[in-house]
Amino acid sequence: MSFQNLVKPSSAIANYLKNGKIKNYFSTVLWTFTSIAIFVSLWEFAWWQGWANPILLPPPHIFLSNLSDQFRFFDPGGTRAGALSTGGSFLSVLGVMGWSSLRVSAGLASGFILSLLIGLGIRYFNIFGRLILPLVTMLAPISPVAWIPVAVFIFGIGNIPAIFLVFVAVFFIMTLATLSQIDNVPKNYIQLAQIMGCSKRQIYRYVILPTILPELFVTLRMNLFAAWMVVLIAEAVGVGSGLGQVTMMARNTFNASLVFFTMTLIGLTGFLFDQALRYVQKKVLWWVGPSTVGAL
Amino acid sequence: MYRKKCFGGLVPLPLGLYDMTLGLKIKNISKTWNPDSVNPVVALKNINLDVALGEFVVLLGPSGCGKSSLLYILAGLEDASRGVAEFDGRQIVKPSPERGLIFQEASLYPWLTVKDNITFGLKISGLSASKKEAAAEKLLKLVGLKGTGDQRPHQLSGGMRQRAALARALAMEPKVLLMDEPFAALDIQTRSRMQTHLLDIWQASQASILLVTHSIDEALALADRVIVFTSRPGKIKDEIIVNEARPRDLRSPKMIKLARRCEELLAEEVEKAFKEQETA
Numbered sequence: 001m002s003f004q005n006l007v008k009p010s011s012a013i014a015n016y017l018k019n020g021k022i023k024n025y026f027s028t029v030l031w032t033f034t035s036i037a038i039f040v041s042l043w044e045f046a047w048w049q050g051w052a053n054p055i056l057l058p059p060p061h062i063f064l065s066n067l068s069d070q071f072r073f074f075d076p077g078g079t080r081a082g083a084l085s086t087g088g089s090f091l092s093v094l095g096v097m098g099w100s101s102l103r104v105s106a107g108l109a110s111g112f113i114l115s116l117l118i119g120l121g122i123r124y125f126n127i128f129g130r131l132i133l134p135l136v137t138m139l140a141p142i143s144p145v146a147w148i149p150v151a152v153f154i155f156g157i158g159n160i161p162a163i164f165l166v167f168v169a170v171f172f173i174m175t176l177a178t179l180s181q182i183d184n185v186p187k188n189y190i191q192l193a194q195i196m197g198c199s200k201r202q203i204y205r206y207v208i209l210p211t212i213l214p215e216l217f218v219t220l221r222m223n224l225f226a227a228w229m230v231v232l233i234a235e236a237v238g239v240g241s242g243l244g245q246v247t248m249m250a251r252n253t254f255n256a257s258l259v260f261f262t263m264t265l266i267g268l269t270g271f272l273f274d275q276a277l278r279y280v281q282k283k284v285l286w287w288v289g290p291s292t293v294g295a296l
Numbered sequence: 297m298y299r300k301k302c303f304g305g306l307v308p309l310p311l312g313l314y315d316m317t318l319g320l321k322i323k324n325i326s327k328t329w330n331p332d333s334v335n336p337v338v339a340l341k342n343i344n345l346d347v348a349l350g351e352f353v354v355l356l357g358p359s360g361c362g363k364s365s366l367l368y369i370l371a372g373l374e375d376a377s378r379g380v381a382e383f384d385g386r387q388i389v390k391p392s393p394e395r396g397l398i399f400q401e402a403s404l405y406p407w408l409t410v411k412d413n414i415t416f417g418l419k420i421s422g423l424s425a426s427k428k429e430a431a432a433e434k435l436l437k438l439v440g441l442k443g444t445g446d447q448r449p450h451q452l453s454g455g456m457r458q459r460a461a462l463a464r465a466l467a468m469e470p471k472v473l474l475m476d477e478p479f480a481a482l483d484i485q486t487r488s489r490m491q492t493h494l495l496d497i498w499q500a501s502q503a504s505i506l507l508v509t510h511s512i513d514e515a516l517a518l519a520d521r522v523i524v525f526t527s528r529p530g531k532i533k534d535e536i537i538v539n540e541a542r543p544r545d546l547r548s549p550k551m552i553k554l555a556r557r558c559e560e561l562l563a564e565e566v567e568k569a570f571k572e573q574e575t576a
Contacts (some may be wrong), residue, residue: 186403188399188401188403189403189405191371191373191391191397192397192403192464193416193420194373194390194391195371195372195373195391195392195393195395195396195397195417195468196393196416196417196420196421196468197391197392197393197417197420197421198420202420206416206420207405210405210407211405211407
């Protein structure tokens with residue numbers, strides 16, 4: 001048996017390694033973990049050296065060690081929030097994350113659909129556009145935070161104001177993005193459709209809509225994080241449950257461990273959300289070449 | 297009256313034998329871009345040109361001389377500033393499937409398969425799915441793209457994409473094909489192959505073709521008549537009739553003579569354009 005045969009991996013493993021997809025996947029996971037590990041070890045080092053006060057900046061091994069203690073503060077319904085006596089479970093943590101995610105999803109979905117409709121409407125109906133566009137442009141720069149009192153005045157306390165704030169965070173930006181995308185549809189695409197005998201309605205339906213959707217989806221993904229920031233504020237102020245409410249409670253009770261634990265959860269949920277949207281984008285908008293999707 | 301019926305599709309008819317009552321009639325057309333601005337651009341000036349049904353005419357001229365503007369006017373996508381264009385005796389006022397347009401870029405819709413791209417116009421005109429399918433098969437075979445119908449445009453090479461664009465235009469059974477430098481983005485080998493291919497399709501379809509190019513070789517390989525344009529503002533400078541059987545040998549003495557004539561005409565115009573830029 002020659003030396004070469006000895007080091008040659010078995011064909012199964014060779015195939016496994018040759019398969020670029022799996023290799024890529026593992027390398028992505030590895031880099032992600034390394035990236036987190038560096039951050040965590042710096043923090044732990046600072047604690048070990050005594051630079052970071054464990055009361056104010058408890059490192060991960062502290063705020064992740066007493067999980068059952070942390071779980072007590074999570075209650076999806078929000079009724080027991082802050083009650084220290086009866087503890088929640090892992091499920092209740094998932095429940096809280098789920099509620100926040102639902103609010104973000106509802107706000108994003110309604111914002112996306114409505115902005116698309118309004119954007120198309122502005123360009124399709126001349127008079128509608130002239131009436132609506134100045135309004136949209138004026139409302140666009142107002143921070144969602146400024147909308148909080150309005151949301152509470154109109155919708156009271158509950159899910160609706162939180163969803164509304166997420167909606168506000170994406171709607172105006174997405175409407176303007178829709179307009180700019182419509183204006184950037186290649187002229188050739190429309191001229192071809194005209195020669196083929198398309199009516200205005202058909203051009204919007206068969207040419208403009210499919211042309212603008214991929215870019216709009218990218219814009220939506222970039223606004224995802226803004227939506228998460230807004231939902232936390234909305235929950236802290238106007239809902240009484242969710243990750244934002246837990247963070248606010250942790251702040252009020254000076255519970256640093258809980259603050260960092262919740263921040264970890266928020267980071268994780270946001271990350272998963274982005275992955276999910278990426279997946280949807282790949283599946284639904286298949287006509288965007290692989291390179292364009294990969295870039296963002 | 298088609299050349300195919302008279303001479304087996306090889307020899308262009310003497311001009312007098314084309315039926316000049318049909319086809320394109322361009323009467324005294326001028327086009328000025330941004331007429332109300334500080335520096336209006338006169339793209340075309342007093343163009344008079346007839347293209348008979350079934351004729352292959354090439355517009356040759358320096359870049360930016362307004363040849364493309366003329367095509368857009370004939371397609372019905374732009375209005376002429378002055379003059380009228382007629383097709384089959386009716387004034388051209390809006391785009392129509394009977395006047396197909398081919399761009400320099402194939403401009404296939406990336407969200408549709410090749411087949412769906414080709415039958416896009418048929419879908420709009422309300423053809424049934426089975427008829428569409430049959431038409432797609434026929435067209436794909438005609439342009440030599442058999443078996444690629446289910447692929448996406450980005451999977452095709454540049455030449456294949458341009459052939460798909462050709463098939464898309466042919467699907468509407470146009471009476472005239474307007475081609476705006478259709479092969480300019482292709483490499484030289486693909487280009488000459490595509491020219492041969494276009495001639496085959498033209499002879500099979502009996503449509504007129506009006507093709508814009510700035511390549512003398514392309515013009516002489518394809519055209520019944522080459523219309524040489526001046527530099528901006530575009531006017532018709534000269535008309536060269538290429539009375540040669542196809543496929544043509546561009547290295548034959550007769551063709552070289554014609555090429556030299558074209559070169560001289562173009563050189564004058566390029567020179568003029570340079571001088572104007574220097575003084576401006």
